[in-house]
Protein backbone atom coordinates (compact mmCIF):
# COMPACT_ATOMS: atom_id res chain seq x y z
CA UNK A 263 0.00 0.00 0.00
CA UNK A 264 1.48 3.27 -1.08
CA UNK A 265 1.08 6.35 1.07
CA UNK A 266 2.19 9.95 0.79
CA UNK A 267 1.99 10.91 4.47
CA UNK A 268 5.38 12.03 5.68
CA UNK A 269 5.43 9.81 8.74
CA UNK A 270 5.17 6.51 6.86
CA UNK A 271 8.41 4.58 6.38
CA UNK A 272 10.07 5.22 3.05
CA UNK A 273 11.89 2.84 0.69
CA UNK A 274 14.01 4.51 -1.99
CA UNK A 275 14.83 2.61 -5.19
CA UNK A 276 17.69 3.83 -7.35
CA UNK A 277 17.47 2.75 -11.01
CA UNK A 278 14.37 2.55 -13.16
CA UNK A 279 15.18 -0.51 -15.29
CA UNK A 280 13.15 -3.71 -14.98
CA UNK A 281 14.80 -4.53 -11.62
CA UNK A 282 13.98 -1.22 -9.97
CA UNK A 283 10.45 -1.09 -11.40
CA UNK A 284 9.77 -4.67 -10.27
CA UNK A 285 10.96 -3.80 -6.76
CA UNK A 286 8.58 -0.82 -6.79
CA UNK A 287 5.73 -3.02 -8.03
CA UNK A 288 6.18 -5.62 -5.31
CA UNK A 289 6.51 -2.96 -2.61
CA UNK A 290 3.28 -1.37 -3.84
CA UNK A 291 1.30 -4.57 -4.19
CA UNK A 292 2.68 -6.76 -1.37
CA UNK A 293 3.19 -4.40 1.55
CA UNK A 294 0.59 -5.04 4.24
CA UNK A 295 0.96 -1.55 5.75
CA UNK A 296 1.19 1.96 4.31
CA UNK A 297 4.66 2.87 3.07
CA UNK A 298 6.18 5.56 0.87
CA UNK A 299 8.24 4.49 -2.14
CA UNK A 300 10.40 6.83 -4.21
CA UNK A 301 12.12 5.64 -7.38
CA UNK A 302 15.04 7.65 -8.78
CA UNK A 303 16.04 7.22 -12.44
CA UNK A 304 18.91 9.10 -14.06
CA UNK A 305 17.41 9.23 -17.52
CA UNK A 306 14.14 10.97 -18.46
CA UNK A 307 12.74 7.63 -19.57
CA UNK A 308 12.08 4.56 -17.44
CA UNK A 309 13.03 1.10 -18.65
CA UNK A 310 16.84 0.94 -18.60
CA UNK A 311 17.84 -1.51 -21.32
CA UNK A 312 14.27 -2.73 -21.80
CA UNK A 313 13.18 -0.17 -24.34
CA UNK A 314 11.39 -0.43 -27.67
CA UNK A 315 11.82 2.05 -30.46
CA UNK A 316 8.78 2.58 -32.69
CA UNK A 317 10.17 3.68 -36.03
CA UNK A 318 7.45 5.42 -38.02
CA UNK A 319 8.35 5.73 -41.69
CA UNK A 320 6.55 6.48 -44.96
CA UNK A 321 6.74 2.72 -45.60
CA UNK A 322 5.05 1.74 -42.31
CA UNK A 323 5.80 1.22 -38.62
CA UNK A 324 8.70 -0.92 -37.34
CA UNK A 325 8.94 -2.22 -33.79
CA UNK A 326 12.57 -2.37 -32.69
CA UNK A 327 13.61 -3.77 -29.33
CA UNK A 328 16.81 -2.04 -28.27
CA UNK A 329 17.85 -4.65 -25.70
CA UNK A 330 15.91 -7.70 -24.48
CA UNK A 331 13.43 -9.20 -26.87
CA UNK A 332 12.34 -12.61 -25.54
CA UNK A 333 12.37 -14.22 -22.13
CA UNK A 334 12.54 -17.80 -20.89
CA UNK A 335 9.38 -19.01 -19.19
CA UNK A 336 11.14 -21.82 -17.28
CA UNK A 337 11.79 -19.08 -14.73
CA UNK A 338 8.22 -17.92 -14.20
CA UNK A 339 8.74 -14.32 -13.04
CA UNK A 340 8.41 -12.48 -16.38
CA UNK A 341 5.27 -14.41 -17.31
CA UNK A 342 3.72 -14.01 -13.85
CA UNK A 343 4.39 -10.27 -13.72
CA UNK A 344 2.97 -9.84 -17.23
CA UNK A 345 -0.23 -11.56 -16.09
CA UNK A 346 -0.42 -9.40 -12.94
CA UNK A 347 -0.11 -6.32 -15.11
CA UNK A 348 -2.95 -7.50 -17.37
CA UNK A 349 -0.69 -8.09 -20.37
CA UNK A 350 -1.89 -11.64 -21.23
CA UNK A 351 -3.10 -10.52 -24.64
CA UNK A 352 0.28 -9.02 -25.40
CA UNK A 353 2.22 -12.25 -24.76
CA UNK A 354 3.27 -14.17 -27.85
CA UNK A 355 5.58 -17.05 -28.60
CA UNK A 356 8.52 -15.54 -30.50
CA UNK A 357 9.19 -18.91 -32.15
CA UNK A 358 12.27 -19.59 -34.20
CA UNK A 359 14.58 -19.21 -31.20
CA UNK A 360 16.62 -22.26 -32.09
CA UNK A 361 15.74 -22.98 -35.75
CA UNK A 362 18.19 -22.05 -38.52
CA UNK A 363 20.97 -20.95 -36.19
CA UNK A 364 24.44 -20.66 -37.67
CA UNK A 365 27.98 -20.26 -36.32
CA UNK A 366 30.69 -18.45 -38.24
CA UNK A 367 33.52 -20.94 -38.65
CA UNK A 368 36.64 -20.04 -40.63
CA UNK A 369 34.73 -17.13 -42.19
CA UNK A 370 31.85 -19.36 -43.31
CA UNK A 371 28.38 -19.59 -41.71
CA UNK A 372 27.73 -23.21 -40.73
CA UNK A 373 24.39 -24.45 -39.48
CA UNK A 374 24.11 -25.67 -35.89
CA UNK A 375 22.71 -29.21 -36.17
CA UNK A 376 19.70 -29.67 -33.94
CA UNK A 377 18.36 -33.06 -35.06
CA UNK A 378 20.18 -36.41 -35.18
CA UNK A 379 20.25 -36.52 -39.04
CA UNK A 380 21.48 -32.90 -39.19
CA UNK A 381 24.13 -33.75 -36.60
CA UNK A 382 25.41 -36.70 -38.59
CA UNK A 383 25.68 -34.73 -41.85
CA UNK A 384 26.84 -31.43 -40.28
CA UNK A 385 30.10 -29.94 -41.56
CA UNK A 386 30.54 -27.91 -38.39
CA UNK A 387 32.22 -30.73 -36.44
CA UNK A 388 34.71 -33.42 -37.39
CA UNK A 389 33.81 -37.09 -36.93
CA UNK A 390 36.04 -37.16 -33.85
CA UNK A 391 34.24 -34.13 -32.43
CA UNK A 392 30.85 -35.72 -33.07
CA UNK A 393 31.85 -39.02 -31.45
CA UNK A 394 33.14 -37.13 -28.41
CA UNK A 395 29.82 -35.30 -28.10
CA UNK A 396 27.91 -38.55 -28.43
CA UNK A 397 29.96 -40.01 -25.57
CA UNK A 398 28.52 -37.37 -23.19
CA UNK A 399 26.18 -39.80 -21.35
CA UNK A 400 29.24 -41.91 -20.47
CA UNK A 401 31.15 -39.06 -18.81
CA UNK A 402 30.95 -39.33 -15.01
CA UNK A 403 28.75 -36.63 -13.47
CA UNK A 404 30.10 -33.92 -11.22
CA UNK A 405 27.65 -33.43 -8.36
CA UNK A 406 29.23 -30.77 -6.13
CA UNK A 407 28.23 -27.10 -6.15
CA UNK A 408 31.67 -25.60 -6.88
CA UNK A 409 31.75 -23.09 -9.69
CA UNK A 410 33.67 -23.55 -12.96
CA UNK A 411 33.87 -21.68 -16.25
CA UNK A 412 31.42 -22.28 -19.09
CA UNK A 413 34.39 -23.50 -21.14
CA UNK A 414 35.45 -26.00 -18.48
CA UNK A 415 31.92 -27.39 -18.21
CA UNK A 416 31.32 -27.74 -21.94
CA UNK A 417 34.73 -29.24 -22.74
CA UNK A 418 34.43 -31.62 -19.77
CA UNK A 419 31.04 -32.94 -20.85
CA UNK A 420 30.98 -32.52 -24.62
CA UNK A 421 34.58 -32.12 -25.69
CA UNK A 422 36.84 -29.31 -26.86
CA UNK A 423 35.47 -29.19 -30.39
CA UNK A 424 31.87 -28.76 -29.21
CA UNK A 425 33.10 -25.93 -27.02
CA UNK A 426 34.99 -24.17 -29.78
CA UNK A 427 32.62 -24.74 -32.67
CA UNK A 428 29.13 -25.02 -31.27
CA UNK A 429 28.22 -24.38 -27.66
CA UNK A 430 30.93 -21.83 -26.81
CA UNK A 431 29.95 -19.39 -29.58
CA UNK A 432 26.26 -19.64 -28.67
CA UNK A 433 26.87 -19.02 -24.97
CA UNK A 434 29.44 -16.31 -25.68
CA UNK A 435 26.93 -14.63 -28.00
CA UNK A 436 24.10 -14.74 -25.44
CA UNK A 437 26.23 -13.45 -22.57
CA UNK A 438 28.61 -11.23 -24.58
CA UNK A 439 31.47 -12.85 -22.78
CA UNK A 440 34.48 -15.12 -22.89
CA UNK A 441 33.43 -18.70 -21.96
CA UNK A 442 36.88 -19.25 -20.39
CA UNK A 443 36.16 -16.73 -17.62
CA UNK A 444 32.36 -16.81 -17.29
CA UNK A 445 30.83 -18.60 -14.31
CA UNK A 446 28.54 -21.49 -15.13
CA UNK A 447 26.80 -21.22 -11.75
CA UNK A 448 25.63 -17.67 -12.54
CA UNK A 449 25.14 -17.86 -16.27
CA UNK A 450 23.74 -21.28 -16.86
CA UNK A 451 23.21 -23.15 -13.59
CA UNK A 452 20.57 -25.29 -15.30
CA UNK A 453 23.33 -27.22 -17.08
CA UNK A 454 24.96 -28.13 -13.78
CA UNK A 455 21.55 -28.92 -12.31
CA UNK A 456 20.91 -31.35 -15.19
CA UNK A 457 24.26 -32.98 -14.59
CA UNK A 458 23.59 -33.29 -10.87
CA UNK A 459 20.01 -34.51 -11.18
CA UNK A 460 20.17 -36.74 -14.27
CA UNK A 461 23.88 -37.52 -14.61
CA UNK A 462 24.41 -35.56 -17.84
CA UNK A 463 23.06 -33.18 -20.46
CA UNK A 464 21.47 -35.68 -22.86
CA UNK A 465 19.71 -37.53 -20.07
CA UNK A 466 18.83 -34.20 -18.46
CA UNK A 467 17.31 -32.85 -21.69
CA UNK A 468 15.18 -35.99 -22.05
CA UNK A 469 14.15 -35.90 -18.38
CA UNK A 470 13.16 -32.26 -18.58
CA UNK A 471 11.27 -32.76 -21.84
CA UNK A 472 9.32 -35.57 -20.20
CA UNK A 473 8.59 -33.37 -17.15
CA UNK A 474 7.45 -30.49 -19.41
CA UNK A 475 5.08 -32.80 -21.32
CA UNK A 476 3.59 -34.04 -18.07
CA UNK A 477 3.18 -30.50 -16.81
CA UNK A 478 1.53 -29.45 -20.08
CA UNK A 479 -0.99 -32.29 -19.69
CA UNK A 480 -1.86 -31.12 -16.18
CA UNK A 481 -1.89 -27.37 -16.60
CA UNK A 482 -1.88 -24.46 -19.04
CA UNK A 483 0.81 -24.66 -21.68
CA UNK A 484 3.52 -22.03 -21.80
CA UNK A 485 5.91 -21.78 -24.74
CA UNK A 486 9.60 -22.02 -23.81
CA UNK A 487 10.08 -18.34 -24.64
CA UNK A 488 7.76 -15.36 -24.51
CA UNK A 489 7.84 -11.94 -26.03
CA UNK A 490 5.40 -9.07 -26.46
CA UNK A 491 3.49 -8.19 -29.62
CA UNK A 492 4.26 -4.48 -29.22
CA UNK A 493 7.85 -4.95 -28.05
CA UNK A 494 9.46 -5.48 -24.64
CA UNK A 495 8.81 -1.95 -23.45
CA UNK A 496 5.10 -2.64 -23.13
CA UNK A 497 5.91 -4.14 -19.73
CA UNK A 498 7.69 -0.98 -18.60
CA UNK A 499 4.82 1.18 -19.88
CA UNK A 500 2.31 -0.95 -17.94
CA UNK A 501 4.43 -0.62 -14.80
CA UNK A 502 4.74 3.13 -15.23
CA UNK A 503 0.97 3.43 -15.68
CA UNK A 504 0.06 1.27 -12.70
CA UNK A 505 2.73 2.33 -10.21
CA UNK A 506 1.55 4.85 -7.62
CA UNK A 507 5.04 5.46 -6.21
CA UNK A 508 6.85 8.79 -6.41
CA UNK A 509 9.00 8.88 -9.54
CA UNK A 510 11.99 11.20 -9.88
CA UNK A 511 13.31 10.92 -13.45
CA UNK A 512 16.10 12.81 -15.17
CA UNK A 513 18.11 13.04 -11.95
CA UNK A 514 21.02 10.80 -10.90
CA UNK A 515 21.54 9.63 -7.36
CA UNK A 516 25.03 10.73 -6.32
CA UNK A 517 25.77 9.29 -2.91
CA UNK A 518 24.21 7.75 0.17
CA UNK A 519 25.09 8.74 3.73
CA UNK A 520 23.80 7.75 7.18
CA UNK A 521 21.02 9.87 8.66
CA UNK A 522 19.87 8.76 12.12
CA UNK A 523 18.44 5.26 11.76
CA UNK A 524 18.14 5.66 8.02
CA UNK A 525 19.91 7.24 5.04
CA UNK A 526 20.00 10.40 2.95
CA UNK A 527 20.23 9.81 -0.79
CA UNK A 528 21.65 12.89 -2.51
CA UNK A 529 20.78 13.60 -6.11
CA UNK A 530 22.18 15.79 -8.84
CA UNK A 531 19.88 18.82 -9.45
CA UNK A 532 17.29 17.65 -6.93
CA UNK A 533 16.68 17.74 -3.17
CA UNK A 534 18.05 14.77 -1.29
CA UNK A 535 15.61 12.06 -0.20
CA UNK A 536 15.39 10.36 3.20
CA UNK A 537 15.17 6.55 3.18
CA UNK A 538 14.54 3.91 5.83
CA UNK A 539 15.77 1.37 3.28
CA UNK A 540 17.45 1.73 -0.11
CA UNK A 541 17.35 -0.72 -3.05
CA UNK A 542 20.16 -0.07 -5.51
CA UNK A 543 18.98 -1.43 -8.87
CA UNK A 544 21.82 0.13 -10.84
CA UNK A 545 24.67 -1.70 -12.64
CA UNK A 546 27.33 -2.67 -10.06
CA UNK A 547 29.91 -0.18 -11.35
CA UNK A 548 27.42 2.64 -10.58
CA UNK A 549 26.36 1.05 -7.29
CA UNK A 550 29.98 0.85 -6.17
CA UNK A 551 30.35 4.64 -6.63
CA UNK A 552 27.04 5.35 -4.87
CA UNK A 553 28.19 3.41 -1.79
CA UNK A 554 31.77 4.72 -1.69
CA UNK A 555 31.13 7.26 1.11
CA UNK A 556 28.88 4.97 3.11
CA UNK A 557 31.01 1.82 3.19
CA UNK A 558 34.37 1.66 1.43
CA UNK A 559 34.78 -2.10 1.88
CA UNK A 560 31.47 -3.10 0.34
CA UNK A 561 31.88 -0.48 -2.39
CA UNK A 562 35.25 -2.03 -3.30
CA UNK A 563 33.77 -5.55 -3.34
CA UNK A 564 30.93 -4.43 -5.63
CA UNK A 565 33.49 -2.63 -7.79
CA UNK A 566 35.12 -6.00 -8.53
CA UNK A 567 32.19 -6.86 -10.82
CA UNK A 568 33.34 -6.02 -14.31
CA UNK A 569 31.11 -4.54 -17.03
CA UNK A 570 31.63 -4.67 -20.80
CA UNK A 571 30.38 -2.49 -23.61
CA UNK A 572 27.37 -3.70 -25.55
CA UNK A 573 25.21 -2.37 -28.36
CA UNK A 574 22.65 -3.38 -30.94
CA UNK A 575 21.94 -1.98 -34.37
CA UNK A 576 18.79 -2.90 -36.25
CA UNK A 577 19.23 -2.53 -39.99
CA UNK A 578 16.15 -2.69 -42.20
CA UNK A 579 16.63 -3.75 -45.82
CA UNK A 580 14.27 -4.06 -48.75
CA UNK A 581 13.89 -7.86 -48.94
CA UNK A 582 14.33 -7.64 -52.72
CA UNK A 583 17.85 -6.22 -52.13
CA UNK A 584 18.98 -9.31 -50.20
CA UNK A 585 19.54 -12.76 -51.58
CA UNK A 586 20.94 -15.40 -49.28
CA UNK A 587 21.20 -19.00 -50.41
CA UNK A 588 19.60 -20.23 -47.16
CA UNK A 589 17.10 -19.15 -44.49
CA UNK A 590 18.91 -17.88 -41.43
CA UNK A 591 17.47 -16.82 -38.07
CA UNK A 592 20.70 -16.19 -36.22
CA UNK A 593 24.45 -16.19 -36.70
CA UNK A 594 26.84 -16.43 -33.76
CA UNK A 595 30.32 -15.08 -34.31
CA UNK A 596 33.02 -16.55 -32.03
CA UNK A 597 35.79 -14.18 -30.92
CA UNK A 598 38.42 -16.35 -32.65
CA UNK A 599 36.94 -15.16 -35.96
CA UNK A 600 38.26 -11.69 -35.05
CA UNK A 601 35.21 -9.83 -36.37
CA UNK A 602 33.91 -6.49 -35.12
CA UNK A 603 30.39 -7.84 -34.48
CA UNK A 604 29.24 -10.64 -32.17
CA UNK A 605 25.94 -11.95 -33.51
CA UNK A 606 23.18 -11.26 -36.02
CA UNK A 607 19.52 -12.20 -35.71
CA UNK A 608 16.89 -11.96 -38.44
CA UNK A 609 13.96 -10.43 -36.61
CA UNK A 610 11.71 -10.82 -39.65
CA UNK A 611 12.34 -14.58 -39.88
CA UNK A 612 10.63 -15.10 -36.54
CA UNK A 613 6.86 -15.54 -36.49
CA UNK A 614 6.29 -12.29 -34.59
CA UNK A 615 5.38 -9.28 -36.72
CA UNK A 616 7.81 -6.39 -36.30
CA UNK A 617 7.17 -4.41 -39.45
CA UNK A 618 5.42 -4.25 -42.82
CA UNK A 619 5.87 -6.94 -45.49
CA UNK A 620 8.74 -6.64 -47.92
CA UNK A 621 11.52 -5.85 -45.46
CA UNK A 622 14.26 -7.82 -43.73
CA UNK A 623 15.19 -6.62 -40.24
CA UNK A 624 18.64 -7.65 -39.05
CA UNK A 625 19.61 -7.07 -35.43
CA UNK A 626 23.37 -6.91 -35.03
CA UNK A 627 25.00 -7.26 -31.60
CA UNK A 628 28.39 -5.70 -30.92
CA UNK A 629 30.67 -4.63 -28.06
CA UNK A 630 32.45 -7.93 -27.33
CA UNK A 631 34.64 -8.57 -30.40
CA UNK A 632 35.42 -4.87 -30.76
CA UNK A 633 34.43 -2.95 -27.60
CA UNK A 634 35.32 0.40 -29.21
CA UNK A 635 32.40 0.06 -31.64
CA UNK A 636 29.92 0.72 -28.82
CA UNK A 637 31.47 4.13 -28.16
CA UNK A 638 31.51 5.43 -31.74
CA UNK A 639 29.08 7.80 -33.45
CA UNK A 640 26.03 6.11 -34.96
CA UNK A 641 27.00 6.56 -38.62
CA UNK A 642 30.47 5.06 -38.02
CA UNK A 643 28.89 2.08 -36.27
CA UNK A 644 26.55 1.47 -39.21
CA UNK A 645 29.41 1.81 -41.73
CA UNK A 646 31.52 -0.69 -39.77
CA UNK A 647 28.59 -3.11 -39.55
CA UNK A 648 27.90 -2.84 -43.28
CA UNK A 649 31.50 -3.84 -44.00
CA UNK A 650 31.11 -6.83 -41.69
CA UNK A 651 27.82 -7.87 -43.34
CA UNK A 652 29.44 -7.63 -46.76
CA UNK A 653 32.41 -9.77 -45.71
CA UNK A 654 30.45 -12.36 -43.78
CA UNK A 655 27.18 -12.67 -45.73
CA UNK A 656 27.91 -10.86 -48.96
CA UNK A 657 25.28 -8.19 -48.22
CA UNK A 658 26.16 -5.13 -50.28
CA UNK A 659 22.78 -3.37 -50.17
CA UNK A 660 22.34 -0.27 -48.03
CA UNK A 661 19.73 -0.46 -45.27
CA UNK A 662 16.69 1.70 -45.89
CA UNK A 663 16.33 2.46 -42.17
CA UNK A 664 18.38 1.77 -39.06
CA UNK A 665 18.38 2.32 -35.30
CA UNK A 666 21.42 2.02 -33.02
CA UNK A 667 21.61 1.61 -29.22
CA UNK A 668 24.78 1.49 -27.09
CA UNK A 669 25.43 0.82 -23.43
CA UNK A 670 29.11 1.41 -22.66
CA UNK A 671 30.44 -0.41 -19.58
CA UNK A 672 26.99 -1.63 -18.73
CA UNK A 673 26.90 -5.36 -19.46
CA UNK A 674 27.91 -7.28 -16.33
CA UNK A 675 30.38 -10.14 -16.46
CA UNK A 676 30.00 -12.96 -13.95
CA UNK A 677 33.44 -14.51 -13.62
CA UNK A 678 34.04 -17.89 -11.96
CA UNK A 679 33.35 -17.43 -8.22
CA UNK A 680 30.75 -14.70 -8.87
CA UNK A 681 28.13 -16.20 -6.54
CA UNK A 682 30.63 -16.30 -3.67
CA UNK A 683 31.46 -12.64 -4.30
CA UNK A 684 27.76 -11.73 -4.31
CA UNK A 685 27.19 -13.71 -1.07
CA UNK A 686 30.06 -11.74 0.49
CA UNK A 687 28.65 -8.42 -0.77
CA UNK A 688 25.21 -9.19 0.64
CA UNK A 689 26.64 -10.17 4.01
CA UNK A 690 28.60 -6.94 4.26
CA UNK A 691 25.94 -4.47 3.07
CA UNK A 692 24.93 -2.00 5.78
CA UNK A 693 21.50 -2.75 7.31
CA UNK A 694 18.69 -1.43 5.14
CA UNK A 695 20.83 -1.26 1.98
CA UNK A 696 20.10 -3.81 -0.79
CA UNK A 697 21.53 -4.45 -4.24
CA UNK A 698 19.66 -6.11 -7.11
CA UNK A 699 19.77 -6.55 -10.85
CA UNK A 700 21.70 -8.04 -13.70
CA UNK A 701 25.11 -7.57 -12.06
CA UNK A 702 24.34 -10.00 -9.24
CA UNK A 703 22.14 -13.07 -9.47
CA UNK A 704 21.42 -13.62 -13.15
CA UNK A 705 21.12 -11.37 -16.15
CA UNK A 706 17.84 -12.42 -17.79
CA UNK A 707 14.63 -10.45 -17.33
CA UNK A 708 13.03 -13.13 -15.07
CA UNK A 709 16.20 -13.03 -12.88
CA UNK A 710 15.97 -9.24 -12.62
CA UNK A 711 12.27 -9.35 -11.69
CA UNK A 712 12.98 -12.04 -9.06
CA UNK A 713 15.75 -9.93 -7.53
CA UNK A 714 13.48 -6.86 -7.52
CA UNK A 715 10.84 -8.88 -5.67
CA UNK A 716 13.31 -10.43 -3.22
CA UNK A 717 14.85 -7.09 -2.27
CA UNK A 718 11.36 -5.55 -1.90
CA UNK A 719 10.59 -8.31 0.63
CA UNK A 720 13.90 -7.76 2.46
CA UNK A 721 13.39 -3.98 2.56
CA UNK A 722 9.97 -4.47 4.15
CA UNK A 723 11.47 -6.85 6.72
CA UNK A 724 13.92 -4.13 7.77
CA UNK A 725 11.11 -1.67 8.36
CA UNK A 726 9.12 -4.44 10.06
CA UNK A 727 6.30 -4.67 7.54
CA UNK A 728 4.92 -7.95 6.25
CA UNK A 729 5.21 -8.95 2.59
CA UNK A 730 2.03 -10.49 1.29
Ligand SMILES: Cc1cc2nc3c(=O)[nH]c(=O)nc-3n(C[C@H](O)[C@H](O)[C@H](O)COP(=O)(O)OP(=O)(O)OC[C@H]3O[C@@H](n4cnc5c(N)ncnc54)[C@H](O)[C@@H]3O)c2cc1C
Pocket residue numbers: 276277278279280281282302303304305308309310311312328329330331332333334513514515516543544545548552572573574669672673698699700701705706707708710
Ligand atom coordinates in the same frame (compact mmCIF):
# COMPACT_ATOMS: atom_id res chain seq x y z
C1 LIG B 1 21.47 -6.05 -26.17
C2 LIG B 1 20.85 -6.80 -25.03
C3 LIG B 1 20.00 -7.85 -25.29
C4 LIG B 1 19.43 -8.56 -24.24
N1 LIG B 1 18.54 -9.56 -24.52
C5 LIG B 1 17.91 -10.18 -23.52
C6 LIG B 1 16.86 -11.10 -23.80
O1 LIG B 1 16.51 -11.32 -24.97
N2 LIG B 1 16.25 -11.71 -22.76
C7 LIG B 1 16.58 -11.45 -21.46
O2 LIG B 1 15.98 -12.04 -20.54
N3 LIG B 1 17.54 -10.53 -21.15
C8 LIG B 1 18.20 -9.90 -22.15
N4 LIG B 1 19.15 -8.96 -21.86
C9 LIG B 1 19.50 -8.70 -20.45
C10 LIG B 1 18.51 -7.73 -19.79
O3 LIG B 1 18.03 -6.81 -20.73
C11 LIG B 1 19.18 -6.94 -18.68
O4 LIG B 1 19.89 -7.79 -17.82
C12 LIG B 1 18.13 -6.15 -17.87
O5 LIG B 1 17.36 -5.34 -18.72
C13 LIG B 1 18.83 -5.33 -16.81
O6 LIG B 1 17.86 -4.63 -16.07
P1 LIG B 1 18.27 -3.78 -14.79
O7 LIG B 1 17.06 -3.09 -14.34
O8 LIG B 1 18.98 -4.65 -13.81
O9 LIG B 1 19.37 -2.74 -15.32
P2 LIG B 1 19.24 -1.57 -16.39
O10 LIG B 1 18.23 -1.89 -17.42
O11 LIG B 1 20.65 -1.29 -16.80
O12 LIG B 1 18.67 -0.36 -15.54
C14 LIG B 1 19.46 0.34 -14.62
C15 LIG B 1 18.92 1.75 -14.56
O13 LIG B 1 19.66 2.48 -13.58
C16 LIG B 1 19.79 3.81 -14.02
N5 LIG B 1 20.89 4.43 -13.29
C17 LIG B 1 22.22 4.16 -13.37
N6 LIG B 1 22.91 4.94 -12.51
C18 LIG B 1 22.00 5.70 -11.86
C19 LIG B 1 22.08 6.68 -10.83
N7 LIG B 1 23.25 7.05 -10.31
N8 LIG B 1 20.93 7.27 -10.39
C20 LIG B 1 19.73 6.92 -10.91
N9 LIG B 1 19.59 5.99 -11.88
C21 LIG B 1 20.71 5.38 -12.34
C22 LIG B 1 20.04 3.66 -15.52
O14 LIG B 1 19.75 4.86 -16.20
C23 LIG B 1 19.10 2.53 -15.87
O15 LIG B 1 17.84 2.99 -16.30
C24 LIG B 1 19.72 -8.20 -22.89
C25 LIG B 1 20.57 -7.13 -22.62
C26 LIG B 1 21.13 -6.42 -23.68
C27 LIG B 1 22.02 -5.24 -23.38
